[in-house]
Amino acid sequence: MTAVTDRDTDTRPTVPAKPARRSRWRRYLLMAALPLLVAVGGGYEYVVGGRFVSTDNAYVQQDKVTISPDVSGRIVEVAVRENQPVSRGAVLFRIDDEPYRLALQQAEAALASARLKVEQLRADLGEELAKQAAAEEKVAFEQREFQRQQDLLKTGVAARATYDSVRHDLMAAQQDLNTAKQAVVSARAALGGDPEVPTDRHPTVLEALAKTATAQRDLDHTVVRAPADGVVSQTERLLVGQYMPVGLSAVSVVMNGASWVEANFKETDLTHMAVGQTATVVVDAYSGRTLTAHVESIGAGTGSEFSVLPAQNATGNWVKVVQRVPVRLRIDGNEPVDGNAAVPLRTGLSADVEVDTHYARPLPGVIGSALAAIR
Structure with a gap:
């Protein structure tokens, strides 16, 4: 049997050693540094807090055209389906062309008739010129006959009745000549004043x-x-x-082609925004990808100014x-990244x-003056 001594059964707690003076100073240093770090962080956030402006009221946009027919009629063929890629010039649908073929044939017949009419007008002019020449010749003959009868009348050889008859024939010939000349003028006018004008x-x-040409265009x-390469929609x-x-x-x-983003910023976010500033775009459908962009233009007015019914605040x-x-x-950058294909943007x-305006807020007056004094 072993004897138990007082030394072996001593259960009094051991008194810990006093902390070193260095640990105490470290704690004081941490306590002083924490407010300083908070102040520095808060100051940095204050200075750069107005540099970036962002909005989630933004949408991807692409050029799109609504197609409507230039002629009316019943659809006889639909050559595309919904969301089908098409190239420029591809047939979308056809309208019944029978009425327009008939209209073209009628226009072509009218064209041929007009050309024949011009040729007829030329022939009419030639005929009127011939009549004018004959009338001139008759006037010359009647003038000579009148002069002869007038000379005979003075000598008393010719009768007065014969003289009057010849004088009447001369006046009639002159009247016929005037009529022929007027007919020539009319024939020339029908040819546009130029008998040598080309038929067309x-x-x-x-x-x-x-x-x-109008009938051919309608056909x-x-x-x-x-009208361009792209994707057809609303074919239903x-x-x-x-x-x-x-x-x-x-x-x-x-x-197809370049896409852009239409972002609706608050008016208070435009203070330091300018064309050309860089931006980042995250499309909701591809939240893991960040696209680079730049400000291309800023609207000339608010969205409400261009609405159908502008707000009346009076x-x-x-x-x-x-x-x-x-x-x-x-959008500037939409390239494949790390083996991933480019983001397929859809309107x-x-x-x-988020737009980087590169704006830094000025320091408060007291702090700014203090820093200036230190410098």
């Missing part, structure tokens, strides 16, 4: 040519084609047999509302935009 330069033929426009409006009037929207084509219950101004940002997609 005559006003009547020019009018017929214009009508023929050509019965085939509606894509097109049905075979449907009557399509002139000017009614038929389909839309979203054009009332007693007016409440001030912060206005939005459209800003167009041109109307929502986006978040």
Whole structure:
């Protein structure tokens, strides 16, 4: 049996050693540095806080055109389907061309008739010139006969009745000559005053040519084609047999090419914004990708100014509302990144935009004066 001594059963707690003086100073230093770091961080945030302006009221935009037919008629063929890529000149749909073919044939017949009429006018002019020459010759003959009868009358050889008859024939011949000359003038006028004018330069033929060209244009426009490369949309409006009037929207084509972002910034965000400033764009559909852009233009007015019914604030219950101004940002970088393909942008997609205005807020007067004094 082992004996237990007081030394072995001593359970009194051990008194810890006093902290070193260096640990105490470290704690004081941390306590002093923390407010200083907060002040420095807050100052930095204050200075650069107005540099970036952002908005989530932004949308991707692309050029798009609404296509409507130039001629009316019933649709006989629809050559595209919804969201189909098309190239410039591709057939979208066709309108019944039978009425326009008949109109073209009628215009061509009128053109041929006009050309024949011009040739007939030339022949008429030649005929009138011949009549004028004959009338001139008759006047010359009657003038000689009148002179002879007048000389005989003076000598008493000729009778007075014969003299009067010859004088009457001369006056009739002169009247016929005047009529022939007037007919020549009319025939020349019918040819535009120039008998040598080319047939297709005559006003009547020019009018017929214009009508023929119009009929040909209408016939050509019965085939509606894509105006540019892009993607066709809203083809559900097109049905075979449907009557399509002139000017009614038929389909839309979203054009391929550059995209831009239409961002509606608050009017208070435009203080330091300028054209050319850089920006970043994050499309909601591709939140993991950041696109680079730049400010291309700033709207000439707020969105409400260009609305169909602009707001009228000249009332007693007016409440001030912060206005939005459209800003167009041109996308600069949409290239493949880390093996990922370029972002397929589609018109109307929502986006978040942040513009770097490079603006730094000035320091408060007291702090600024103090820093200036230190320098």
